[in-house]
Amino acid sequence: MPPAAPASPVSAKSAGLRIAVVGAGIIGLSAALEMRARGADVVVYDSGTDLGAGATIRSAGMLGAAFEWAVEEDQKALAALARHAGMIWPDFAGRVERLAGGGIEFSREGALVVARTAAEISWIEDIAAACQARGLPVQRLTAAELKRLEPGLSDDIRGGLLLPEDRQVDSSLVLQRLGAALSRHGVGLRLGRKIERIVGGALFQTPDGDRFNRIVLATGAGALPEFVGPRGASLAHGLPVSVPVKGQMLALAAGAAMPRHVIHMREGYIAPKARWTLVGATSERGRQDVEVDRAAIADLRRRGALAVPALAQAEEVTSWAGVRPGTPDDAPLIGQTAIPGVFAALGHFRNGILFAPATAEIVADQAIDGKVSPLAAAFDPLRFDNGGEAPHSP
Template sequence: MNAPPPPPPISSFTPKVAILGAGIIGLATAFELAVKRGVPVTLYDPAPMGRGASWAAAGMLAPAYEAAAEEGVHPHLFELCMEGAELWPDFSIDLAHAADTDSGYSGRPSLALAFDKAETAAMHKLARALDARGISHEELPPATAHLLEPSIAPDLIAALQMPTDGQVDNRAVVRALIMALQRSPLATLRSEAAPLRSEGGRLTLEGHDLILAAGGWNTAAIKVEENGQPLSLVNWDPALDQIDCYGGQMLSVAHGYGSPETTLRCGAIYIAPKADRVIIGATVEPGVATEAPEPEAIAALHARAARLCPVLENLPVIETWAGIRPGTPDRAPMIGATAAPNLFVAAGHYRNGILLAPITARIIADLMLCKPLSPLHESFSPGRLCAAA
């Protein structure tokens, strides 16, 4: 007698997924699930899709500068950021094919600059951290840096070239993600808040099996109706209360003769040339949740950037804006399952939301499809924040 066939694997079940929040994390996860893995997805957001922090960002893909030498952060943040950077070339190709448009990805190396002793010490600290991790970089004398980027101010003391650090046009990416999802028969985009309900303490959303909370700094404030009352999602997992907001102000200027063509970093300042503009950013304002730029802060930011590249001083300002980043105490995202059985979260990416979008999408998709995670990916689960509190 033939033995009965083995039961189908758990992963053969295809869930219907609701994603709450259509920033780059929600969009990228919807793309991973619907376009690449064949999973039906509904994306909910009452705000314009692809706006918020994803639209306000500068598209930095900077694992070295943002994570290699940072103190007080998640011990494996740099490794996760490197994974994100390594996924971006293929992610941009897949997205371009699906949306039939360019995402503006560029892997060209960035330059960190130093003009005084403190900046030089910070640069050497970063170089030592990269040495310890075996990450490619090169310390450049001023003459070599000026050959690579002639717009840099003449009193440069030192520069560090970082081949790991590139950039992407974040606005082009979110537009491409929306276009790709609009083309997918498995993706539904809804410009409204998700009608979440609680039945017997369990989250429900009609027609969906699993829920992903990806609402940026507002994730904890997502509402759930219980007995006619709107409750915060934090009631289903207190870890969500660890997401805080960080304001940032930026501006863009028009290209002009001799304007920079290389991504430049110095302290908290970055200069990110795009095809149609040069972005200058950014202030870092903990606890600030305003999207209104302040003229004095913008003027000071513009002046600091012109200190690095004098040509920027007289280039016309195209746009000024402010954004709100979501952050956590260890400056790392929370990615994974929550205390609620059918609720997942992907939020709190701080300065690395664009960089980490592809790897976050992959982790969430693997979890939802019952695929095992690596210890590295598991270390970013929301439970770590409750344990540390």
Template structure:
């Protein structure tokens, strides 16, 4: 049996990497076990930081998202300083156009105003909202930055290691069975996203999302056709500073179906061109898919588990990239200092237990 790590994190996506870095900076010895790094949801995301554009209702989830968004600038600077790799953070703001407006709220932009804010929008757009504090991070660049930061700090990252069983006795995890043998630690963190239910009895299921990207002709950043994210009613369009534009995403209850489909890609293209017609002149660059970890209430599962030395950090659904800084901070503080922030209370696994 392999042993020696104080903490084993099961899952090598953005949540696992960021949490490992926070714990390492506190002094922990950390090992990350990752079944397949290229399958991480963080690699397939669009990287939007959109608690307001998502129209998340007031409550614990919005509080968590807004807190995490506020942490982003300082957190990104820290990760970039450790790694030396730009993570692509851009507080570009998010414009939310609407085709229908039965009862526009405060700060509504009418059709003329929104067209002045972003030229090229469909003539079917009747108005929308502008969220200047929302933004984006290049999720793939963020993954690179986190990976190199973890290596720089001496975190052990073991790719190709699949945990098949978590062994328990007397309310504690004793060891893990993996395809590379048995492993043990003093504490364990489950951060396996859409695959979490395979190891723990918690209600996380995959929600497949298909995405694509297009390329605009080479031009200075100032000449890009989009300077902010478009968060439409049926599509989102995310411009990158390198001239790529990310378009997403479908939401499909098809298990772990690993492919793009013509139907899915076609719908993305139709919806994107409907909202922003200039896209039809762009070159198709790439298509891909990923699996969001969904829970019944679409909120993450964070904090303690039924086992004293197993902590949960999963179920982030559509907001994994956004919630990475706050999740890493809260989980590291809980594991290392045994301090449970009040923010964690609403995200306990026990909310799904029968009354």
């Protein structure tokens, strides 16, 4: 067997452990990498014939540990998860790049938050105050300072913030590099295999007849497999129904007039990558189709151009829609399900790229070492005891 991916201590408890991961998005692949690094024998299944069938490559790749969570007063566990993920992302990025032998465009430029109106100035003040209260680095910037950082910003921008530790990646590159790193380190990638049924017993059996000690469900917004016992009776996993949230995105040609930083506006964002500049995104709860609506795309461009006027004329390269895997309380489901040996890594909603390395640690801690860290407790997949309503907000 090829060597386990280095960088995590090989756990004595992984000896002889075979783990199947269902879903090869960023969550499944990151969990597979971490479990392989701890010495387990791991196989990943995906229904797509290539990597990238799910939300991951349709995302903006922003790692918004501060922007996303600073002002979410009632989401302390999510803020802690975001903060931890933000802290470990630089190491994770380096590890993936090293193991794969290629880059993921991990950018340390930081993110800007900009304001045009009095209401938006008060919005950014709230973000700055919340960052300071939580010890998150933040810098207030005048319009002139913003212009020095991003000359293409509109003259209407009155002020803003720099969040120096909010980073970004190209999520399509992350997925490719994770796939390469896993293949090089002995993880089987079985693409074009939709897993609709798993038979439980002393071991779990997948439809190709292979047997595993553990199953990790990382199907994003996709349908979960059915679990049946050795005599055909259905096994209940106790997971709530997924809440799809459609997001449409516009990709404009990259060029000298485009910004270098991620720019957040009150309604939308601009995320520049080497090959294009992304302008996002809609948030359509309950929708799981991937139709692109031209009016919605035009609206994304219009909003982006309020911050960076060059967006109004930039050439459109493409546009798309993806489905964020939501949950009834907007927090992920990470940990053991009602079926012993079956673990969830689901429901990462609008922050799956950010959360991926933290989720991978939690899954490996539980599936291999049987440990539930204090950080993980709030994301127990069985916190919904009535199949939908959250008993408490994590």
